[in-house]
Amino acid sequence: MSDWIILSTALAGFDHAATKHKVLATRDYLARPEMFRGARPNIINLSRSYAYQSRGYYASLLAAARGQRVIPSVETIIDLSARKLYENAIPELEDALNKGLRGAEGEPLPSRLRVFFGTCIDPRLERFGRLLFDWFRAPVLELTLKQGDWVSISKVALLPFSKLDEKGRETLFQAMARYTARQWKDAKSRAPARYSFATLVDANEALPPSSIDSLKHWARIAARMGVSVEPITRKDLPRLANFDALFIRETTSISNHTYRFARRAQQEGMPVIDDPVSMIRCTNKVYLDELMASNGIPVPDTVMLIGPEDFQRAADQLGFPMVLKVPDSSFSRGVKKVASMAELKALASAWLHDSEVLIAQKFMPTSFDWRIGVLGGKPLFAVQYLMAKKHWQIVQHDTGGKPLEGGFKSFSLAQVPPLVLDTGLRAACSIGDGLYGVDLKETNDGVFVIEVNDNPNLEHGVEDAAEKDEVWTRLTNWFIERIAT
Template sequence: MTWVILTGRQNDLDQVATPHKIITNRDYLAHPALFRGQRPKVINLSNNYGYQSRGYYASLLAGSRGHKVIPTVETMIDLSERKLYEHALPELELALNKCRKDLGGAFPQKVCIFFGIGPSKIWDRFAKLLFDWFRAPALEVHIRDSAEWAAIRKIGFHPLIRMTDEEKNRFLQCLETYTNREWRDTKGRTPARYTFATLVDPHEELPPSEISSLRYWAKIAEKMGVEIEPITKKDLAKLANYDALFIRETTSISNHTYRFARRAQQEGMPVIDDPLSMIRCTNKVYLNELMTYNKVPVPPTVMIAGISDLELAAQTLGFPLVLKIPDSSFSRGVKKCETFEELKTLATEWLEDSDLLIAQKFIPTEYDWRVGVLGGQPLFAVHYLMAKKHWQIVNHKANGKPDQGGIKTFTLKEAPAHVVETAVRAARCIGDGLYGVDLKETRDGVFVIEVNDNPNLDHGWEDSGEKDEVWVRLTQWFLERLDRPGR
């Protein structure tokens, strides 16, 4: 990645203070061919961001040149008047008063936040939130403190020319932290054409991709002119600064993953998983209806809307049968019932939280086929083996620790053609993103169990059959959509 720092005057920042390219905003404006063929990230440190100033035009034209810039013109306008940012104050003041409580004693009348980093760790929560709202290199917050509440009087930019020596030293340290990306490797880098955000939760127990696998993808994508950057659920306000989004958390309509997908879609960014795929895949009632309508084979199924439907399920499916909550994932909310009494007890409990349940015929197999489908074409094929002494691929034990079965890998050519074809048909009913189709292969044929909108994809596992081609095709999926004419 190329970082470019714009200053108002030649001597505002010493060239040896940072390894990044430093030029004046005047030179940046006067030479539009600078950095042609690259997609630099621009940090605009102009001393004046006023409307139609050089600092204003530098950020405005950075957008037209395909350069990512902070602060954007939108941020400049937002901070030009209090009435334009007062909607952010309630949330910011809550975080500010948490700092006030932790600090104790006297509270400062002004605090400077550089790249979302405060003067000490106590300020972290407030500093990160401020940077989420107003993505600017240097901000100063003026505070009115009273006996019970600290209120924000004003938020404004803090230019280099007004920084004390101590502030400038801290600013340079924060600049180094901000530009030091977690997955960056400076050796032999191809200048990045695009930067993809990858939404992760470092603490998730069963993530769709391990961090190590995403680092592996980053190395492959780098050779294709793409930089991969990790983001977390705190970074929603930063999303527009990226070109595409790949969600690598377990998705849910009711949490932040859906909000990220919606925001990416609103920004016109290619996104996996897209909101519609989430809606379709996370509900097994919808999936069953969709597959049946499109003549994709699924296990015999009975919808349960109340206790009165249990007799029909028992007569139609026999025992054992499988009962599912519509939005279950990773084998959670999926139970096998051996008797009618077990079915009635479990259904009664689950119907308190869900108006509909699904009962399906139990189809015992030693493994499930998982076929990855990307853009309507097969991507990988594996066997997910059942967990030890269990009928599912994940056994969620009473102690809270999940026990997963193993994996057997195949090339797409080795996988049975009718299994791959059925998986592709199922995925195409959903959309053209990335899907993991689970199927059972039996003497009576192949049955689609479910379609996952954020399937597992890990190096050394799902990519074992097709090798690096899996990651290359994933990168190409995004690039094809970014490079479409007229986009």
């Protein structure tokens, strides 16, 4: 069995005698990725907060990048961030809760019920606790209940270790000891299955990954293959289950409705691009940097910034100019070049108010970036995106008006340098089996992965200019093959 590591925000206040497992500061875990390289410890994340962009959030995110199992996973953290993301679990949970109470004598339930590693103090709720843990693997969950003839669940929330009193911490350590004595089992996959294609779009988005005209082109090709394609909007979540597959063609974010649609599609057993796991992984540059490094895939020299104490280290290691990035930025937004320590301090200090972790990377100027499209583990298209005029990025946002984009050159897959194609393929396959766009820089020092996009641009006349309708045919077949299995 693998070792267990407990993560705590503050070691000074942690009762080390309460557990036999190694206790590590969350900051040390984040800042020292080499610490467990080659090992596969099981991580229990007891950080002070699981809020989005907090250190606790990044601990769970990067554990996955490092090939380590973690409780709670970042998927669980996100699922429990809003009721609309977990409401489909409520009917089954309420049924199990009320069945446990039916005909059994005992005290009325508290309005806030706590479950520790799937166990409840109340013996009537033994089966319910196991079911809850099967849905949401977490050290401590707190349920807000409404009492009556039928006990209903109004909220399920992660409860950080810092919110527990002395008795609660004692209960947690006892439950953790029982849990870690057993072999880890992954949560059961909840995936039924069914068939017709929905495409999530926002007609008002300034830079969508596919235009409406491009999606109409795909619909014509899909129709010849016996598939209908229907555009849907964010208001159509209640009828998503009427379709057999979902293709998300809005810019994705785990903090908006696109993640909610992806998660619901997955729960309905529908093939989906982008799937929730790919979305979580690709929309965060900290995760991508560690994942690429752990798979031996070249990336620009990178320094993680957790606080002002890291600024000088970044300057010494990367030099100026360097590129500063907000982890979950997209379309070149939240990506800035800084030319001096003064600029670094000013920008990083401002951005650290919204994200507890930033990344700084070596500046690698090129006249274009390669984009290798990968679908189902195989190359799909190849394009060179040219830098915007008199700018160092593909898209220049600071124009005072409409964003300015550079041009493009399309290539057949046979024309792409083998090292570029191979590196792009390896990067995409480290994420998953869906549709990805890998951005790479080809330099005198080699080929480097800059980013892996979970919802890459797919424009008729651009990404399909070389491979033609084969791009759209393969996309359609990707969904069909997964519906049929």
